[in-house]
Structures are given as structure tokens and as C-alpha cells.
Amino acid sequence: MSVTLEQVDVIARLSKLEFNQEEKSKFVEQFNQILQYMEKLNELDTEPIEPTYNVLDISNVTRPDELKPWLSQDEALQNAPRTKHGFFSVPKVIG
Amino acid sequence: MYYEPVIGLEVHIQLNTDTKIFCSCSTLFGAVPNSQVCPVCLGMPGSLPVLNRKVMEYAVRLSLATGCKINNTSILARKNYFYPDLPKSYQISQFEEPFAEHGELVVKIEGQPSRRIGITRIHMEEDAGKSLHAESFVGKDESLVDVNRCGVPLLEVVSDPDFRTPQEAYEYLVHLRQIVVYLGICDGNMEEGSLRCDANVSLRPIGTTTLGTKTELKNMNSFRAVEKALEYEIHRQEMILENGGVIEQQTLLWDANRNVAESMRTKEYSHDYRYFPDPDLAPISMTAGDIEQVRANIPELPEAKRERFMRQFSLPEYDAQVLTESPKVAEYFEQTALRVKDKKAASNWIMGNLLRSLKERNEHLHQLKLTPAFLAELLTLIEQGTISGSSAKEVFEECLDSGKSPTLIVEEKGLLQISDLDAIEQIVSSIIEKNPRDVQDYLNGNEKVLGFFIGQIMRATQGKANPKLVNSILRKKLALLSK
Numbered sequence: 001m002s003v004t005l006e007q008v009d010v011i012a013r014l015s016k017l018e019f020n021q022e023e024k025s026k027f028v029e030q031f032n033q034i035l036q037y038m039e040k041l042n043e044l045d046t047e048p049i050e051p052t053y054n055v056l057d058i059s060n061v062t063r064p065d066e067l068k069p070w071l072s073q074d075e076a077l078q079n080a081p082r083t084k085h086g087f088f089s090v091p092k093v094i095g
Numbered sequence: 096m097y098y099e100p101v102i103g104l105e106v107h108i109q110l111n112t113d114t115k116i117f118c119s120c121s122t123l124f125g126a127v128p129n130s131q132v133c134p135v136c137l138g139m140p141g142s143l144p145v146l147n148r149k150v151m152e153y154a155v156r157l158s159l160a161t162g163c164k165i166n167n168t169s170i171l172a173r174k175n176y177f178y179p180d181l182p183k184s185y186q187i188s189q190f191e192e193p194f195a196e197h198g199e200l201v202v203k204i205e206g207q208p209s210r211r212i213g214i215t216r217i218h219m220e221e222d223a224g225k226s227l228h229a230e231s232f233v234g235k236d237e238s239l240v241d242v243n244r245c246g247v248p249l250l251e252v253v254s255d256p257d258f259r260t261p262q263e264a265y266e267y268l269v270h271l272r273q274i275v276v277y278l279g280i281c282d283g284n285m286e287e288g289s290l291r292c293d294a295n296v297s298l299r300p301i302g303t304t305t306l307g308t309k310t311e312l313k314n315m316n317s318f319r320a321v322e323k324a325l326e327y328e329i330h331r332q333e334m335i336l337e338n339g340g341v342i343e344q345q346t347l348l349w350d351a352n353r354n355v356a357e358s359m360r361t362k363e364y365s366h367d368y369r370y371f372p373d374p375d376l377a378p379i380s381m382t383a384g385d386i387e388q389v390r391a392n393i394p395e396l397p398e399a400k401r402e403r404f405m406r407q408f409s410l411p412e413y414d415a416q417v418l419t420e421s422p423k424v425a426e427y428f429e430q431t432a433l434r435v436k437d438k439k440a441a442s443n444w445i446m447g448n449l450l451r452s453l454k455e456r457n458e459h460l461h462q463l464k465l466t467p468a469f470l471a472e473l474l475t476l477i478e479q480g481t482i483s484g485s486s487a488k489e490v491f492e493e494c495l496d497s498g499k500s501p502t503l504i505v506e507e508k509g510l511l512q513i514s515d516l517d518a519i520e521q522i523v524s525s526i527i528e529k530n531p532r533d534v535q536d537y538l539n540g541n542e543k544v545l546g547f548f549i550g551q552i553m554r555a556t557q558g559k560a561n562p563k564l565v566n567s568i569l570r571k572k573l574a575l576l577s578k
Contacts, residue, residue: 063119085232086241
């Protein structure tokens, strides 16, 4: 498996990131290196092994359904670059 | 060619927990924007989600009620997509290893055989926030975001593509809503979006089994809208296929004002969600013991209750059906019926006068001053002949208004039914004396005059005379005159 320039384009788009040609070419190379490295794992037979969904051997980490104090509207909005009437204001998403 | 629709539904059920699925913020509907948020649901770096135990319990309840097999281990996954109402840029959901699978619901439509609808899976996930685009105060170049709903717990129920008509889809939704309300896991409030449904539909020539290209319908805000949108889309696809066209796989948004579904132009690649297990959340494991504990506390479900009502109270199926539509009405009926002899009368009063008054007064059952004990008292007064049917209606209204006991109202208003033979005979005699012409009419064979006499007598007694006694005394006296 090797990564193509088109795939780098797709990943960039999904990540909402923009790169120039030079950067993209560099990513093709780097992505392929990473994948090659991971390919090594395929040399092992993992058939009888359960997938590791979590590195800690724990399950059911839960909390009771009880309210705890949360943030005020002012606190929630304090880091936002733009707000309006208590809402976050973001660039228009649909036309 | 004739085509057969193949429909599948995805229903999002909003759980009525006090707090969100992964943090302890309130889930209360209708708060001012961004006032029920914390670092977890705002997606702040370094915050850690912790699963609400009640969501697990509710998921077990729904899985059991729909006959699903609960997986021993299920995992929470990140569904990645970029949209401003999702601050983390991923929604915590389940993908591989969902909570439960392989269930079914049986849908009944009158006059048709029951249909078994398979349930593919039930999984838990968090809701996204709300974004505003069209409101007057939203600027031309902006969208406004409220994060309050972010992290509100949902259970998604995915059906198999087993529906063949929009009506089946509608009935399934009604049934599913009834179940989640009975289970006490969802308030069933459609206006507040407590149940939301997306539909997939494709057509295939009747008799074939290969699935056609499907389209997805979104943005239906009522079950009727789901039915209508499906009818619209089936017709649209039929027209295309009839004319030799090809169905394009796409997502359509239902416009309830114009009754049309329109293509939602989504960007390429937007459906590449890149699911992967969320490393912040431990797997969920369910032992048989955990499941049995929840099973023991599952309330009686609508179908079982309906059958029991028919059996225990000898009700007709129709009555049992109406009374069990909501668990609150069913409870009200049961509390009343257990206190009276005539169960059918209790059913009649609740299905008729009571439900009508609730609607007229825009009141909820639990706020009613007329408690089941009071209604039972009223029914007993009628049964024993203490008050007449027409007085009963008056007592009923008064009790709804004042919350006084029916016995007290009867005393205060002097509504005691006149069952005293002498008293009624006297009134009957005077009415007969006052209307010699009508008496003659009757004696000449005009039976209808009887109604006139009864009306006169009831008026003279303000409706308090025992109608059975009035009837028999009147007939007896008139018969004597004819000799």
C-alpha cells in the first residue's frame, strides 16, 4: 500500500488544512514511510488476538447521573473570537 | 413495471437523563444559549469524557424491549466530521461493536397481517449542538452556534430495510415512541425533538431481491412528515425509473412547508467519517447479571398491558388500545377501575369525558384535581342510583374545577337523585293532569309522546329523578288511564 498525492489531497481537505505542492509531496513521502514502518506489524500473525481497543485493562468507567456545576455563558464564550446574543458566531456554513 | 419500495429507518431517541452522556451538565431543554456547558462538551483540550451510568441502563432497557442481543463488550468510537456545532470535530458514537444488535418490533396495521421489522442495531452517542442560519438576527456572513445540546445522550435505533410502505414506517415510529415512553427513558416530546428520524428508501421491480440505489431523507420533524416524505420520494424515484432514468445516491432534505424533498448539496468526501475507537473511553462490558438486574425493573410494556386490561377488566380491544396509548392514562384507568364494579363504565368515562376535558382544558393528567379515587367515587354514586347520569356530568365538571369530593358536591348542590316512589308518583300525576291532550295522543297510539312526558318530569325535578323509576311509573299510570 502506498499513498498518492490525491490521497494526501483528500486527507488535507477532510482536515480543513491547506498545503502547497512542495508540502504535499513531502507528506506523500512521510506518509509512505510511516505506513512502511507499520507494515512490519503485518509480519506477525494476529489472528487469534482480540483487538486492543484500550491500552488499559479497564471497562465501565462511569459516573452517576448527577448534576455538577458547569460554566456560565460568559465563561463559555470568553475565548471565542466572535460572539452574538450569547451564541458563538462562526463563518457562514450553509448558503 | 411495478416497483416495490424498500425502506429502512434510523431513529434518534433523546434520553431523559438529568445530565449529559459524558459530562455532568444539565440536559434541560430551552435554556439560554451556551449556558449548560463545560470544558467536556465544549471540546476543550485536556478535558476527559466519563460515561453516564444511566445511559447504559437505558440502553439495556430499550435493547430488551426490542428483543436485541446485548453485546458483552461494546466500544465507543469517534466519528470525525467538521461542522461548527460539533466543537471537538468528532462525535462520540459507536461503530464496530455497537451496544446491541438483532432485535425486532412487530408492526400492526388494522386489517393487515402483522409485520415483523428487524432491528439491525442500537447504539449510544452524543447529540451535536444547534446552529442558526436563517433567523433575523443572524448576520449575512455568519452562522450562530449554541452548544447546550452537545453531549445530550441519544440512542440510535437502526432498522433493517424491512418496510414496504410509508404507512408501516409511520406505525413503527408510533410504536417505538410508545415503548420508549413506557420504558421511562424518553419524554416522547416531538416538538422538542426528543425523537428524530431519518429514512432510506430505494425501489426494485416487484419479485426481485437486488436492492436498488437508495436515497436518504432527512429533516422530517414529525412521524407524519416521515410518511409524507417517503410517499413523495417513492413517487419521484418511480417516475425516474419509469422514464428509463437512474437514481442518484444522495441525501434529500424534506421541506414541510412546500411538501417537497430537495437534494442537500454536500461536498465530496464529506461522508468519510474515519471512525476509530475513542482512547479516552473504556469499553463497556455487560454481564448477564447486569442485564437481568435491569430486566427485573422493566415496567409492563404497552402490548402486555393491553392484553391484561382485556383479561382483567373484560374490556373490548378498542378500549384497551385507547387506554394504553399512554402509560399515564393506563395508570389512571387502572387506579379507577380497581375501585369500581363496572369497569366498562370507568373506561367509557375516561375515554370520553375525561380525555376530552383534558384536551379542552389543556391540562395534564397528573395535575388533575379529579383523582382516580374521586372518579371512582362518582361512578359508585351512579352505580348505586344516588345521582342520575345528567347530574353526574355536572359533578364531574365541578370536581375538575374545585377538587371537592363528588359526595360533597352532590350534597352541596342538592343533586341527590329522587328515588322516592311517592315523590315521583306525585310529579308524574301532576304532569299527566296538566297535559290532557298529549295523554289522549298517547292513548291513540303515539308512543313518541312518552319522551315529551319524561322531559317534562326531568325538568320539574331538575334532572334529579331516577329515570328508570320515572319511566316505569309513567307507563303504569298511562296504562291505567287507557282502561
